Amino acid sequence: MKDQLSFGLRPANAPSRLYVTGGGQLIDHEVAEKRHEMDHGWEWSGQNNDQNEKWTDEAIKLAAEDLRKDAAFRLFLGNNLYKKEVAIPFHRAFWGHRAKIKDLVLKSNDFKGATLDSRNMAPDIVWQEPNTKSVFLTEMQRERQLFYGDRVSLYEGKARCLFAIKGIDWDFQQVPIHVLGLADFDLNRKNRMDYIHEFISTNQKDPEELFCGKDWKMLIDLPKFRKAVPENYSERDKWLFILNNFHNLRETPTFLKGGYFEDVIEIAKQLNQTKMEEFMNMLDDFHWRDRVRKLERLTKERVEENAIAVGRTQGRAEGIIEGKAEGKAEGLIEGEVKGTINTIKSFLAANPNLLKKSVKDVAAMFQVDEQLVRPLMA
Structure with a gap:
C-alpha cells in the first residue's frame, strides 16, 4: 500500500504532515516503497535509494x-x-x-x-x-x-x-x-x-x-x-x-x-x-557544453590545490576549451542559437502535448534556460 497523507487537527509542535506506512505505522516523513522480486511473490522495502543514484x-x-x-x-x-x-x-x-x-x-x-x-x-x-x-x-x-x-x-x-x-x-x-x-x-x-x-x-x-x-x-x-x-x-x-x-x-x-x-x-x-536526428544532435551539444563548463570550473578550483592536477586539467581544458570552445562553442552558442530554437520548435510541433506542460518542465527536458523556451510556448 502506498503511503497515504493524513489530515486532521494536530498539536502546535507536531509535524506539519503525517504519513501512514504500508505497515500502518504513523511517521513524519514519506517513504518510497520498493518491491523486490522473489520466487514466492513480492517483498516490500521502505528504503529509497533514488537519492544515492549518481548520474554518470x-x-x-x-x-x-x-x-x-x-x-x-x-x-x-x-x-x-x-x-x-x-x-x-x-x-x-x-x-x-x-x-x-x-x-x-x-x-x-x-x-x-x-x-x-x-x-x-x-x-x-x-x-x-x-x-x-x-x-x-x-x-x-x-x-x-x-x-x-x-x-x-x-x-x-x-x-x-x-x-x-x-x-x-x-x-x-x-x-x-x-x-x-x-x-x-x-x-x-x-x-x-x-x-x-x-x-x-x-x-x-x-x-x-x-x-x-x-x-x-x-x-x-x-x-x-x-x-x-x-x-x-x-x-x-x-x-x-x-x-x-x-x-x-x-x-x-x-x-x-x-x-x-x-x-x-x-x-x-x-x-x-x-x-529524431536533430533532437539527438541538440542533446549531444547540450551535454558537450556541460562537460566544457565542468572542466572550466574544475580548472579554477584546483589551481591552488594541486599543481600537477592543474597542469593536466589545464592541458585538457585548453585543448577542449580553447580549441573547441573558442571554435565550436562560439559557433554553437552564437551561430546555433537560432538552430536550437528551431529544433525545439520542431519538436514541440511534433509533440503538441508538451505545450501543456510548464515552461520549467520543458526547459529542464531540453536542458536550456527558461527564457529560451518561454516565447516558444506562448
Missing part, C-alpha cells in the same frame, strides 16, 4: 537515448500522418479480435485530475474508433514501475470517466476501453514462456461469462519476447519485433518482406534518420 555520463547517455526512443515511439504510433500505414494495422493486430476498427481518431492524452490535489496522467497514445466509440490506450514503460498493474487499471478507469457521455440523460452505457501496456522489463507473471497477458473482469466460477466486456487490458513483456523465437511470426509478433528493433533497423528481415510491413519499416527508418 553513461547514465545521462542512456537517459537521452530512452528519451529519443520514447519520442520516436509517439511519433510512430501516435501521428495522424501515419494513421493508415501504422496506427490502424497496429491496433487491428492487437485488438482486432475484440473490436471492429475501420478508422481511428487521435485523442488528447492529457488526463487531468478531477480536483486540484488529484494526480494528472498522460498515457503515451490515445485513439478512438469513431463508429463504435471504442477507446485504445497504449503506454510504453522502459523502467520497472511500482504497482504497474494498478497504473494500467487506473488508465482504464480514468479513460472511462473522460469518454463517458456527458449530460443527465446518460443511460450509464459505457464505451469499451482497451489498454495496451508495453513493458520493457520483466512482468514477473506465472507463465514464464508467455509474453502476452490479456485481462478482463469475469465470473470466477465461469470465466467465459464477462462482467461487462468493456474493460480489456493487455500487458506485453518485451524482454521475454526478445528471448522467444516463434516458428511462425503472427501479426502481433511482427509488430513486437518492429517495436523492439525499429530504432536500429538496417535491413528488412525476410519474414517482414511483402505486405504493409515494408512501408511500416520505411516510416520507422525515416523517423530515426530525419525527425
